[in-house]
Amino acid sequence: MSEKQIQEAARLIVDSPSTVALTGAGISTESGIPDFRGPDGLWTKVDPMKFASVDAFLSDPKAWWETAVQIAPTLLDAKPNAAHKGLAKLEKMGLLQCIITQNVDGLHQRSGSQHVLEVHGNLVNAVCIVCNDRVGRQYIERKIKKKQLPPTCPTCGGILKLDAVLFGEALPQDVYRQAVTVAGNCRLMIVVGSSLTVYPAASLPSIATQTGARLIIVNQEQTPFDAEADLVFHSIAGATLTTIVEAVHALRGKR
Ligand code: APR
Numbered sequence: 744m745s746e747k748q749i750q751e752a753a754r755l756i757v758d759s760p761s762t763v764a765l766t767g768a769g770i771s772t773e774s775g776i777p778d779f780r781g782p783d784g785l786w787t788k789v790d791p792m793k794f795a796s797v798d799a800f801l802s803d804p805k806a807w808w809e810t811a812v813q814i815a816p817t818l819l820d821a822k823p824n825a826a827h828k829g830l831a832k833l834e835k836m837g838l839l840q841c842i843i844t845q846n847v848d849g850l851h852q853r854s855g856s857q858h859v860l861e862v863h864g865n866l867v868n869a870v871c872i873v874c875n876d877r878v879g880r881q882y883i884e885r886k887i888k889k890k891q892l893p894p895t896c897p898t899c900g901g902i903l904k905l906d907a908v909l910f911g912e913a914l915p916q917d918v919y920r921q922a923v924t925v926a927g928n929c930r931l932m933i934v935v936g937s938s939l940t941v942y943p944a945a946s947l948p949s950i951a952t953q954t955g956a957r958l959i960i961v962n963q964e965q966t967p968f969d970a971e972a973d974l975v976f977h978s979i980a981g982a983t984l985t986t987i988v989e990a991v992h993a994l995r996g997k998r
Contacts, residue, residue, distance in 0.1 A: 751974055756838050761840055761931070762840060763951070767844075768846060768936060769781065773826065811905060812887055819848075824980075830851065849866065926948075932947070936980050939967055962976075
């Protein structure tokens with residue numbers, strides 16, 4: 744990443760009256776959580792349709808939960824990294840209005856970000872596939888401790904599913920509608936750590952640029968939207984965001 748690019752990113756951020764970040768799994772790899780399609784991604788090892796599809800869940804909810812119980816600690820014990828903290832700092836400075844995340848790890852909230860739209864749900868709650876009732880993490884942990892898998896709904900006895908969106912499931916419509924609105928109203932979108940290949944989330948950068956927003960992409964590998972972006976950083980998110988936020992601080996100090 745060149746000094747010129749960093750300064751240009753800082754200027755875009757300081758001058759933007761409304762900025763939104765769109766994040767993907769790549770912002771959490773430096774917290775020890777593998778991404779999906781990067782060189783070492785989860786989907787290069789596991790067939791997503793075997794684990795992350797709603798059909799796989801419904802065909803064997805017990806096996807699905809046993810796998811989820813193995814994977815969950817990596818996500819739930821992970822700590823926010825410099826990239827999450829950089830976005831939280833921009834929000835504190837009043838220079839980032841909202842984070843739209845495809846991640847379910849909750850690391851943006853744990854780094855202090857207040858305005859987070861989880862368009863693919865989260866791992867904190869579980870939802871009953873029969874009556875749609877939601878339960879919190881404590882209830883789930885009690886069921887896991889008693890080896891009662893799949894956990895059942897306290898209201899109707901139906902099977903519970905973690906609140907993360909699986910392939911074949913609709914996104915939480917109210918959350919996604921808010922994401923489309925903020926993307927359409929922003930003047931700058933900063934994409935961090937996403938291959939921008941999974942829709943409808945991947946349509947958000949175009950929704951932003953079609954209404955005149957500038958676009959910054961921070962992603963180790965190329966994305967299909969690089970040509971549309973004003974600035975592209977094919978670099979590590981933690982170091983890149985730390986450097987950009989430092990340049991924003993310096994630029995603001997001068998004005
Ligand atoms: N810094 C910058 N970029 C990184 C880093 C890093 N430290 N680590 C990984 N990346 C990049 C990878 O090169 C990859 O291009 O982040 C991108 C992550 O892309 P994906 O693994 O496809 O993740 P994501 O875009 O979030 O996937 C979208 O697909 O499987 C579904 O529901 C799942 O929300 C997920 C959705």
